Amino acid sequence: MSKSLSQLVSSKAVAEVELWISKYPAEQKQSAVMAALRIVQDENGGYLNRELMDGVAGFLDMPFIAVYEVASFYSMYEHNPVGKYKICVCNSISCMINGSEKIIDYLEKKFGIGVGEVTKDGRFSIKEVECLGACVGAPMMMIGKEYYEDLTPEKIDIIIDGLK
């Protein structure tokens, strides 16, 4: 028997999931699955695990597999630990022709990690992502929920310093 969602996450998170459920017709609780996964992922330090996904399934009366399908289909869900600051660098066309590769190189050197890795202190991880829809501000990246545009190495230093 898997644990219920309220045993796994805070009551604030449960209330937030409830709020999302209320946006959809009463018999369509499953519509809140994307929001629920995001909320529990945020609370768990940025990644999901089996127990949390099962908890979401129980809460929304969904088969486990239906939740796993959603959690593995959408790229913003993580299944391995990420940094406290997950740095997502856009690598699509407008960013690429404006030097996104150099931005990734710079970040890799700055933190001494590769794409997909986490710094030893757990603070930073780097991820390459497809178009984030800020093409007129290329090259750009997202850290947490914030966008940072028109990047240069100097600007990246200032942004990262500002996170401390």
Added chain:
Amino acid sequence: MVNEVCFKNIDKDKAWKLDVYQSTGGYNVLKKILQEKTDPATIIDELKTSVLRGRGGAGFPTGLKWSFMRRDDPGQKYIVCNSDEGEPGTCKDRDILRYNPHALIEGMIIAGYTIGASVGYNYIRGEFWQPYERCEEAIEEARAAGLLGKNIFGSGFDFELHSHLGAGAYICGEETALLESIEGKKGQPRFKPPFPASYGLYGKPTTINNTESLASVPEILSRGGQWFLDIGKPNNGGSKLFSVSGHVNKPGNFEVPMGMPFSELLEMAGGVRHGRRLKAVIPGGSSVPILPGEIMMDTNMDYDSITEAGSLLGSGAVIIMDDLTCMVSVLANLSHFYMSESCGQCTPCREGTGWLSRVVHRIEHGEGRMEDLDMLFDVAVKMGGNYYEREGGRTICALGDAASMPVLSFLKHFRKEFEYHIEHKKCMVARY
């Protein structure tokens, strides 16, 4: 005639606030419609007159789409806004969500009234957190002012609006994948027919429109369909937002009349960076065929002109490339994107996007063979049809076509660069 519709208030302080929107007549046309109980057929006629064509990329006439809904049939109906902006190069809807959310809300309420829907969902891509918060704020403002909820303007019409956040999947910009996603499933497109107007969200009749289309509706209805049409040209009504990115001095979103010469739009974006030569342009988002710069310099920015020139206006994302751009590396980037974003449902797309990406990648890295070029063509045609022969794709949705068109067009216009890469195992150009 710039910034006349969606960007009307863009230069105002806190343009996204309700009082700013109302200071330029916002919600007046909604009030008029609801209080006078305007015949929905009249609204649809006005939209047809305006020739507003779907701004998400397909260019389907909005008025015609709304007319497919049988508003008087019993049962729940839905209006859904597609703010899952993800076509590489495109970032216009983000600015509507951030700076003019009330135009979208008003447009959605009017749409709801016209098609007989009492509930709307705005599907916002998951990465757009700030735009989502702006929209939530605007929805709260509208609700507090009695513009959303029960009995709006004492008319007896009820309308509720909710945001739904995505979680990272380009395919959800396809309208039926988007519906699946709201239903809490993987975003895999549905077979059409049945079309959403008969079987949409939760199986109920649903209309899905792009953010820019819906946000244009209030201004069109308050100033008249003919006014909007006259901004542009016949069959290509209105103004349009263009996201100009790439090698330009002042990249940005520009709302300009449809039919504006490309050269003028390029000028507005500050011209090609460092005074370099214009090599190529993708005129409508990453999916559409690329065109050489010299063809673009003789082309106007409207659906019909760009089609005649050999590409598509798509989402209005104009990606500018200068003469130091390696076309092989650009295609490798595009092909990688479609491989990553294929939902995996149809074999031609799931397998084909991988083949295209791997073969272009090996050409880029000096491991290509001359016969690869014919193979690329063959795979692209088998997956997405031959765009130049006006063939459609062979998959449930258009992602297969979208992956195929770049390949066919790069080979058509820049084949020499691919041959050079294969023969010399390096780039013809210097930068990348």
